[in-house]
Amino acid sequence: MEHKRIVIFTGGRLGKWALELIEDGDLLIGADAGALFLTENGYKPHISLGDFDSVTSEQLAFIREMSDETLDFDPIDKDYTDTELAWRLALSRNPERIVMLGALGTRFDHSLANVHLLRMALQQGVSASIVDEHNCIQLASEGGVNLINKGFTYISLLPLTERVTGITLTGFQYPLHEATLEIGQSLGISNKLLGDQGQIQVRDGLLLVIESRD
CATH class of the missing domain: 3.40.50.10240 (Thiamin pyrophosphokinase, catalytic domain)
Known part of the structure; x- marks a missing residue:
C-alpha cells in the first residue's frame, strides 16, 4: 500500500x-x-x-x-x-x-x-x-510557502541559514518586501495573518516558519 x-x-x-x-x-x-x-x-x-x-x-x-x-x-x-x-x-x-x-x-x-x-x-x-x-514548524526556501490560517495566533520567521534574502510577505499584518533576515534578529517574530491565507516568498536561504499559540 x-x-x-x-x-x-x-x-x-x-x-x-x-x-x-x-x-x-x-x-x-x-x-x-x-x-x-x-x-x-x-x-x-x-x-x-x-x-x-x-x-x-x-x-x-x-x-x-x-x-x-x-x-x-x-x-x-x-x-x-x-x-x-x-x-x-x-x-x-x-x-x-x-x-x-x-x-x-x-x-x-x-x-x-x-x-x-x-x-x-x-x-x-x-x-x-x-x-x-502550540506550534506548527516548517521550512521555506526559494519559492516560499502558502499558508492557510489554521487558527494559530502568531506566525514567526527565523533564519535557519546565516541570512535569508528576498523575503516578501503577502496577507500579513506586518508586510515585508524584499527584506533580509540574519541570525540573531527578532524582526520576524509574532506576525499575524490578516485573513484566511498568506504567502511567504523567499529568494535565497532557509527560513523557519513557526505558527504558534500560547
Whole structure:
C-alpha cells in the first residue's frame, strides 16, 4: 500500500491532541517512547524503531506485539537519534508529506536537532512539518510557502541559514518586501495573518516558519 503521508510519533511531548491529527491512510512510525504512546492508546504502528532505552522490557514486548514491524538499534553503536532514524526511514518511502509529533519537549538539544531535520526533507522535495499543541514548524526556501490560517495566533520567521534574502510577505499584518533576515534578529517574530491565507516568498536561504499559540 502506498502512503502519501507519514506521521512519526517520537518521544517528546505528546497527548490526546496528537492522536487527533492521525488521518485515514497515514503510515504510522513510532520511535522509542513514541511507539509506546501509540500502542498504549490503541494504535498499531506500521513500524516501531529505536534502541528502546526509554521503555521497560514489558513495554517493549507490548510494542513488538502491536506493531507490524519492529526495528531494533543498539543504544551505543548508532550514529543517529531514534528520531532521525525514523525521519530517514520516512524519507526513504518517498512520501508527499511527513508530520512529526512529539519532536519538541524538555530536551532543547533534541528539539533543536529535530527542527534541523526539516532541511533534509526540503532537500528531497518532501513537504514536512513538526507539530505540537502550540506550534506548527516548517521550512521555506526559494519559492516560499502558502499558508492557510489554521487558527494559530502568531506566525514567526527565523533564519535557519546565516541570512535569508528576498523575503516578501503577502496577507500579513506586518508586510515585508524584499527584506533580509540574519541570525540573531527578532524582526520576524509574532506576525499575524490578516485573513484566511498568506504567502511567504523567499529568494535565497532557509527560513523557519513557526505558527504558534500560547
